[in-house]
Amino acid sequence: MHFNEVDECAALDGILIQRLHGALGQPVENTLHDLWWGSVARHADGEDFVWLFEISGAAPPAHHEDGWAGSESLRQPPMFFPFGGGTLRGVAKAGDIIWSRIFVSNGALHMDIGRGQAVRLSEAEERARADGTNKEWPMMNAVLTGVSRNQMMARHKANHIQVVYAHSAKDADRAMYARAKLAQELGMQVTICGV
Template sequence: MGTGIPQTMLFRLLDSMGLPSETTLHDIRWGSEYEGTFYWDFEISGSVPFEHIKGGIAAAQGHRQPSMYFPLGGSSIAGQCKAGKFVWARAHYEGEQVIMHVGTGSAFELPQPEFMRRLEATTREWPLMNCVLDGVSKNDLMAGHQSNHITVAYVPEEQLDNVVTAFVAQALTQNMKVFLAK
């Protein structure tokens, strides 16, 4: 499941607040250190809002989907995700209970050689976000969930706390169990 519930909830919340409401699903692929900081590498199979790509639609690149994943073809959108603050969320079921994990993070535009090193180590036809998550360790992020999917929505930094508070309240009113990383 991973992102269906949080993606829909975040879109509606951001839209109601008059904020950019583009959300996307990413796979938590892997990560590594660069100059003393651990950066996660989030990637998804070519479906990303142009607003999440550095340079927007003009910088997006189209590629044939890798046949290993998509034997019948199709196009993907690739590129480096832009820098900025974001809210992230993941959801899964435990029995009939929806468990929601929510947090914040920052996406970074790493220098081109480092970005390319990471891109070449994964599926280069897909968009790549290099990011740092607030308040959650690598082990806790991966051990506390049943999916590698994560929803991301860029949020203006001055609105980030308001969005997180409203999002958590929205989940709690829907009787979801919420874990907040901040």
């Protein structure tokens, strides 16, 4: 389990992912990202609205293209971290992801969960995105399955989104539905988004 900041229910989401993915034999490395912004961009599978997810600190090397070799540590921006510290940044590898967020509404726990793909963009596009935000921080470029930008923001209750990879699209679907059922059994109100 990996996270950098405290956000409503992020640790709960991370624990559910780690335990369920471990039981299913899927990757357990998960992290939260800030849901920043997005734009229409070309990638290997076509052209879509591609979100930029970024977190102010570190992401698991298993999420980065080339793992540890594709990761680097940079000094945190003094504006946000005046006493220093380093990041562990990289650009997320392409692959099937499950995204989720757990939040409190009207005194009850809710989970939004859905599918997507982390995609690689051109070097120029990735550089422009890094330069347009905080290049010291790790980033994921993601297409969310069946969820428009406006739909995503209409239900966005926190600044963060939890992400985890799966070995395949079929595995990701299985893990998503299993986690949705687990959350429901634990008393959460679950919304499967866009699938």
